[in-house]
Amino acid sequence: MNKYQIHLNSKRCIGCHGCEVHCKTNKGLPPGPMLCEISHEPLRSARGVPRTEFRFRSCYHCEDPQCLPACPTGAMRKREDGIVFVEQETCIGCMACQQACPWGIPQLNPASGKAVKCDYCRERVDRGLKPACVTKCATHALRFVRLVEF
Amino acid sequence: MVETVWSVCGMCTARCPIRVEVEGGVITWIEGNPHLLGGALCARGSAGLALLADDERPRQPLLRKGGRGEGRWQPVSWDIALDQVAERLQAIIAKDGARSTIMSCRGGPFVDPAKAFIQALGSPNFTNHDSACGRNVHHASLSVYGVGRPDLTYDIKNARHLVLFGRNLLESMKIGEANQVLDMLDAGGRLTYVDVRQTVTGLKASRFLMVRPGTDYALTLGLLHGLIKAGAYDAEFVRRHTVGFDELAAFVEPYTLDWAAQECGVKAKSLKELIDELGADRPRVIFHPGWMLARYRDSFYASRNLHLLNVLMGNLEIKGGQIFAKGAKDCGRKGIRNLTDLVPKPEERRADGAGWKYPHFDKGPGIFPLFYEAMATGEPYPLKALFCYRHDPLTCFPDPGAQKRRLDTLELLVSIDTHYSEFGWYSDVILPESPYLERDCQVAVQKGPKPRLIYRQRAAEPRHDTRPGWWIFQQLASRLGLGQYFPYSTIEELWAWQLEPTGIKIGDFAAQGFVDLADKPILDDRESMARRLATPSGKIELVSGKLAAQGIESLRPYESPPKPPAGSFRLVFGRSAVNTHGHTINNPLLHELLPANRLWINKRAAAGLGVADGDWLEVISQDGAARGQIQAKVTEFIHPEAVYCLHGFGRQVPLQSRACNAGMSDQKLQTGLLLDLDRVGGGLCLCEGLVTVRRSDRNGKREVEL
Numbered sequence A: 001m002n003k004y005q006i007h008l009n010s011k012r013c014i015g016c017h018g019c020e021v022h023c024k025t026n027k028g029l030p031p032g033p034m035l036c037e038i039s040h041e042p043l044r045s046a047r048g049v050p051r052t053e054f055r056f057r058s059c060y061h062c063e064d065p066q067c068l069p070a071c072p073t074g075a076m077r078k079r080e081d082g083i084v085f086v087e088q089e090t091c092i093g094c095m096a097c098q099q100a101c102p103w104g105i106p107q108l109n110p111a112s113g114k115a116v117k118c119d120y121c122r123e124r125v126d127r128g129l130k131p132a133c134v135t136k137c138a139t140h141a142l143r144f145v146r147l148v149e150f
Numbered sequence B: 001m002v003e004t005v006w007s008v009c010g011m012c013t014a015r016c017p018i019r020v021e022v023e024g025g026v027i028t029w030i031e032g033n034p035h036l037l038g039g040a041l042c043a044r045g046s047a048g049l050a051l052l053a054d055d056e057r058p059r060q061p062l063l064r065k066g067g068r069g070e071g072r073w074q075p076v077s078w079d080i081a082l083d084q085v086a087e088r089l090q091a092i093i094a095k096d097g098a099r100s101t102i103m104s105c106r107g108g109p110f111v112d113p114a115k116a117f118i119q120a121l122g123s124p125n126f127t128n129h130d131s132a133c134g135r136n137v138h139h140a141s142l143s144v145y146g147v148g149r150p151d152l153t154y155d156i157k158n159a160r161h162l163v164l165f166g167r168n169l170l171e172s173m174k175i176g177e178a179n180q181v182l183d184m185l186d187a188g189g190r191l192t193y194v195d196v197r198q199t200v201t202g203l204k205a206s207r208f209l210m211v212r213p214g215t216d217y218a219l220t221l222g223l224l225h226g227l228i229k230a231g232a233y234d235a236e237f238v239r240r241h242t243v244g245f246d247e248l249a250a251f252v253e254p255y256t257l258d259w260a261a262q263e264c265g266v267k268a269k270s271l272k273e274l275i276d277e278l279g280a281d282r283p284r285v286i287f288h289p290g291w292m293l294a295r296y297r298d299s300f301y302a303s304r305n306l307h308l309l310n311v312l313m314g315n316l317e318i319k320g321g322q323i324f325a326k327g328a329k330d331c332g333r334k335g336i337r338n339l340t341d342l343v344p345k346p347e348e349r350r351a352d353g354a355g356w357k358y359p360h361f362d363k364g365p366g367i368f369p370l371f372y373e374a375m376a377t378g379e380p381y382p383l384k385a386l387f388c389y390r391h392d393p394l395t396c397f398p399d400p401g402a403q404k405r406r407l408d409t410l411e412l413l414v415s416i417d418t419h420y421s422e423f424g425w426y427s428d429v430i431l432p433e434s435p436y437l438e439r440d441c442q443v444a445v446q447k448g449p450k451p452r453l454i455y456r457q458r459a460a461e462p463r464h465d466t467r468p469g470w471w472i473f474q475q476l477a478s479r480l481g482l483g484q485y486f487p488y489s490t491i492e493e494l495w496a497w498q499l500e501p502t503g504i505k506i507g508d509f510a511a512q513g514f515v516d517l518a519d520k521p522i523l524d525d526r527e528s529m530a531r532r533l534a535t536p537s538g539k540i541e542l543v544s545g546k547l548a549a550q551g552i553e554s555l556r557p558y559e560s561p562p563k564p565p566a567g568s569f570r571l572v573f574g575r576s577a578v579n580t581h582g583h584t585i586n587n588p589l590l591h592e593l594l595p596a597n598r599l600w601i602n603k604r605a606a607a608g609l610g611v612a613d614g615d616w617l618e619v620i621s622q623d624g625a626a627r628g629q630i631q632a633k634v635t636e637f638i639h640p641e642a643v644y645c646l647h648g649f650g651r652q653v654p655l656q657s658r659a660c661n662a663g664m665s666d667q668k669l670q671t672g673l674l675l676d677l678d679r680v681g682g683g684l685c686l687c688e689g690l691v692t693v694r695r696s697d698r699n700g701k702r703e704v705e706l
Ligand code: SF4
Pocket: A008, A012, A013, A014, A015, A016, A017, A018, A019, A020, A038, A054, A056, A136, A137, A138, A139, A140, A141, A142
């Protein structure tokens, strides 16, 4: 069962793309891979005010991740708490995971030649901290939520 | 071992407080100061790490070898560079006097050493970038309250209604202020946003008024009229604390709401609703008087009216309104020492005329473009040397070509900056300052309702042969025999000297990165508030005594801006949250987010020119002398008379491989605007330029390759 999710309060988000860079600097990524993404639809007029809303996407950490069985080396792993991550030591950079993921989420890190993807900042989570993007969101629009079963 | 280092972000001039984690001398994490910002930071704030890692910045002192701007540099040691600057300065001073030297800074809390240095030389000519930014707002504030823009703060979080005229504060952002706006909205507050195009700030607005470019002043006149007619203002406050109300009321008589609606191209009904809301929401209504208001020839008057609208709301010194910034004295404490206080004030008149030719201009930083006038005429006296510290006039002010012609009359141009600015590239000497994460800065007071002391601690040792500003100015001063004005040799000595009168120790900053001077925000009662007004009458001056003494009108009749001829547009510019003007354009991680700007053009106007979204455009300045290439962003949410681009692009410093020639520069197209300066407000008129736009030949017509 997945324990975590990232939720965006789009009323507060100002599309500053901070989260994307917070993520990249936390992982030391060069230009190229982006593990989360802020996007928006073109503006549309709603009662006289041109509007759009920002959306946030990282990895869905699927219940049944299609990236996982596609990985030939077993580098793509899923933890007890549902976090799907790439074990860097084992990854050979074949990008089969990217092909298999319906949204093409895993990306190639040109610096290491290996796949990278959002891992909910598992090292921070294990230290009792929130993910980088959530901790440093410019407007406190992102929340790291723990899912509970009813 | 993870170490915490407290600092202040230097990626933009908002200077948000930050907490930096360092492990084994390497920075691993930057976040907004948790005590003040709860960790929040913007993209640029995090990209500070990419700035450090980047080698495309000056890495040691450089002396120009070829002609100015040729880009041939000789790397030298600090000793050689400083000796050379000192020698050349000495020769200039011996011949033309200290007054022939100018120091320009980009403002902010850490300018004390630079200001002390130029003052110690004996020159009155300290200046900054502000005539391309907030001078109109500052001078408008002085004319109404007798105190300047930094002396008033806005309690946005507790306001019921915030009205913004082109003040795009969710993109030109300060983390704290942006959060205040969102908190206000979450609490049910209203936001009215006025601009010539839609912005992120406008997205969050409850009312968006897309006005015709150049008509802000008309709208403020209509609102003054509407509020007075509806009796929707604080009559008691106006009676007790202001002078000139009857004159104001009579003056705005012809400027009805219907007139304003027509002039600005908005619905009269929206304005009437706005007046009703303002009446209901006051006094907790804030009209932001603007920040960058160097736009139109009447921007000073528009800003002045925004101040007056605040006064009609009776919003001074209340929760949810404007609050006077408090300093150490207001907390019953002694302030810190500044180097500038040690140095005798130069007696000489300023070369830009501030304080004597223009008595209404604050002679603190004066008006930079007026130095260009002085360079061209040699009046009131010859100018010979210009230092730009963290300031890039060639990106900041219009028409770099015209600027360079004037700079060529000077014998010495010195750039002190962390990056190659366009000015640095044209200068004679580059003294590279260490980036903010690699340098300490002195202690500074941050005035506000709850004043505090801040400082900057270096988080890492410089990767390259760069130095902090406090050291550079101290070194130059000692070489010129002025070392007594810089009584320190290490930053620890400087901090201790600054803090001595306060009883506060630098160790007291260790807990939170700052030291509060008060436990809670200080709000005066109305009577003590009145004592802060520094106008000739001691009241809020709806009609300014000081301006009247200069024969300058406080209430200027409105002139409608001419409509641009067909195919011509007014070129307006702005900011995004991922870049700070030209400073950050070459940052690898920010360049990845936004590699080039685009030209916003109205859908109907674009159709008229046969331009589709993404097409390459050729943009030509009004005199035909300058051209730019840029891709079109076609949208219905910009006024048809305007085209818009982000400022800071189109840089031409070859050593900045990412930024060089990426996008289009607005200032290069602002030909003829360098001295189009409002002699009342001191602001440039940066949006008074027209450009013509056409489809570029760069759009392919043939498909030759398979
Ligand atoms: S940092 Fe926060 S406000 Fe900025 S884009 Fe990301 S989610 Fe939105």
